[in-house]
Amino acid sequence: MLRAFINLPTRPLRIYPPLVPKHRRLKSQSSSNQPTSWRKDAAVEQPVLTEDPFTQSTLFTLDFFKRLTKFSFIGVLALGITGWTVFEGLHMWVENVELACDQDSEVRRWEWDHEAEKWSGGEKGGTDTALGFKGRHAVRSAWIAENWGTGSGAIISRSNTFPGRGSQGTGILHVIEARLEVAQTFMALAVSIAESKVLSGKLRPQTMGELLARHASILERMGTRDALLQARPWYERVWAGLPAKGTDAARIALKLGDLDYRLGDFEDALAWWARTISLTQGTQQANLSAPELTHTIPSSPCAQRTLASTLVSLSAYYSTSGHLKQAKHVQESGLDLLRSIPSPSRISAASPPQALHSLFLLHRSSLLSIHLAEVLYALRAVPEQSIQWLTRAAESSERVALALAGLPFTHPDAPGSAIPHPPASEASLVSVYSKSNVMRKPAKSLLRDARRTAAEAWNLMGILKEGEKDGAEHALECYERALGWAGVAADRFWNNYVRVREATRKQTEKTEP
Numbered sequence: 001m002l003r004a005f006i007n008l009p010t011r012p013l014r015i016y017p018p019l020v021p022k023h024r025r026l027k028s029q030s031s032s033n034q035p036t037s038w039r040k041d042a043a044v045e046q047p048v049l050t051e052d053p054f055t056q057s058t059l060f061t062l063d064f065f066k067r068l069t070k071f072s073f074i075g076v077l078a079l080g081i082t083g084w085t086v087f088e089g090l091h092m093w094v095e096n097v098e099l100a101c102d103q104d105s106e107v108r109r110w111e112w113d114h115e116a117e118k119w120s121g122g123e124k125g126g127t128d129t130a131l132g133f134k135g136r137h138a139v140r141s142a143w144i145a146e147n148w149g150t151g152s153g154a155i156i157s158r159s160n161t162f163p164g165r166g167s168q169g170t171g172i173l174h175v176i177e178a179r180l181e182v183a184q185t186f187m188a189l190a191v192s193i194a195e196s197k198v199l200s201g202k203l204r205p206q207t208m209g210e211l212l213a214r215h216a217s218i219l220e221r222m223g224t225r226d227a228l229l230q231a232r233p234w235y236e237r238v239w240a241g242l243p244a245k246g247t248d249a250a251r252i253a254l255k256l257g258d259l260d261y262r263l264g265d266f267e268d269a270l271a272w273w274a275r276t277i278s279l280t281q282g283t284q285q286a287n288l289s290a291p292e293l294t295h296t297i298p299s300s301p302c303a304q305r306t307l308a309s310t311l312v313s314l315s316a317y318y319s320t321s322g323h324l325k326q327a328k329h330v331q332e333s334g335l336d337l338l339r340s341i342p343s344p345s346r347i348s349a350a351s352p353p354q355a356l357h358s359l360f361l362l363h364r365s366s367l368l369s370i371h372l373a374e375v376l377y378a379l380r381a382v383p384e385q386s387i388q389w390l391t392r393a394a395e396s397s398e399r400v401a402l403a404l405a406g407l408p409f410t411h412p413d414a415p416g417s418a419i420p421h422p423p424a425s426e427a428s429l430v431s432v433y434s435k436s437n438v439m440r441k442p443a444k445s446l447l448r449d450a451r452r453t454a455a456e457a458w459n460l461m462g463i464l465k466e467g468e469k470d471g472a473e474h475a476l477e478c479y480e481r482a483l484g485w486a487g488v489a490a491d492r493f494w495n496n497y498v499r500v501r502e503a504t505r506k507q508t509e510k511t512e513p
Contacts, residue, residue, distance in 0.1 A: 099126045110301045120211055128203060131190065149179045180222050195208070216255075231259060236256065247306060250275075297337065331372040335368050335369065356433065370457055394457035401451050459478070483497055
């Protein structure tokens with residue numbers, strides 16, 4: 001039996017691996033599929049270092065701020081380059097386009113280039129290169145502030161902001177346009193830079209005078225007494241640097257006369273106006289305190305316009321100071337002189353510079369007509385004489401305003417009739433003038449003044465008509481036309497219109513059965 005047990009067939013012994021969980025078994029099977037390379041010199045695996053959460057958070061924060069700093073620097077750099085490009089592009093536009101000199105032969109023939117604003121560039125336009133980077137940018141910034149504004153309507157400045165000769169220093173607050181305040185600040189900087197470069201001899205001979213004249217003009221437009229006092233020595237310096245003849249000297253003399261008149265220095269104003277008449281007519285004044293007007297017509301168009309403006313200033317002084325006989329003489333002589341200056345038969349047939357010249361003289365004659373009407377009324381003349389001169393003034397002013405706006409002189413619904421065109425207080429300046437660098441500003445100012453003159457003439461005519469028997473209806477028509485030309489600035493005429501309208505309504509109600 002033992003022998004039979006020994007002779008039984010033998011089977012190899014199989015050893016089974018230990019039991020493991022299913023999820024670990026699957027993991028080991030997936031890893032066992034990868035081939036294993038056996039190398040005798042294989043290095044022993046190093047233990048893996050795990051980072052703690054605090055270290056990870058610190059590195060993430062540092063990396064965030066690093067990227068933030070980098071992109072912020074790139075953004076600031078891009079923004080700075082863009083802003084600088086826009087800034088310099090704007091200044092280059094002003095230099096080469098807005099301050100460019102008009103090369104039109106007709107403009108030069110009628111000498112509108114003589115009255116154009118000079119910003120230190122002279123006949124070539126632009127600014128003087130000798131002013132340097134800072135000086136030229138200051139001049140252009142003054143132009144930008146004056147013409148394009150600063151975004152604010154007005155600021156309050158003390159009257160002693162500009163200490164000048166005879167300044168009171170009262171500390172009264174004045175409302176000043178912000179654009180003029182900023183413009184005069186930049187011009188003061190440009191003038192100081194120019195003064196520091198005068199001794200170098202690099203500036204143009206006319207640069208200093210042009211900058212002083214521009215600064216004085218801005219101060220004059222600010223209107224406060226201290227600003228006027230500061231503008232006067234600037235104009236006097238310009239006068240001292242000009243030859244004692246020519247249209248430029250005549251224009252500065254006129255500005256000094258008007259400035260002294262506004263400051264109450266009437267004797268000095270008369271002396272400057274007398275010099276202006278002498279320079280424009282080529283005569284000598286025996287007495288500077290009593291200017292004498294001759295019948296000599298200046299050959300220069302610029303001198304003609306300067307003389308016409310001088311006559312208006314002289315007439316206003318005599319009329320408001322009680323010298324009515326002298327005022328009447330100046331007004332009648334001035335009107336005769338202005339009517340003797342040749343003018344085109346039709347405004348539409350003249351060139352734009354010639355038309356603007358004729359319209360300028362026509363408007364100045366309308367101002368003298370209003371002055372004469374007021375003086376005649378003060379001298380106890382019959383009202384019909386004053387009404388006659390006021391009618392001429394109103395018609396002339398309306399023709400000027402309509403021509404500058406490109407509108408017909410008669411009613412558009414009745415062409416060819418005698419019905420006048422209705423008031424056009426909101427019509428814009430015709431493009432031939434608005435697109436001209438030289439004629440834009442004088443044409444725009446003339447259009448504004450013509451509307452004001454027409455409104456004033458119709459208002460005064462309404463006052464005289466109101467005093468006539470059964471003249472209420474005619475007075476109401478005059479007031480309505482005055483309101484139409486005054487537009488948004490019609491407050492001072494509104495009371496007259498309302499009073500006569502109510503009186504006319506009551507009279508109509510009484511006459512009705």
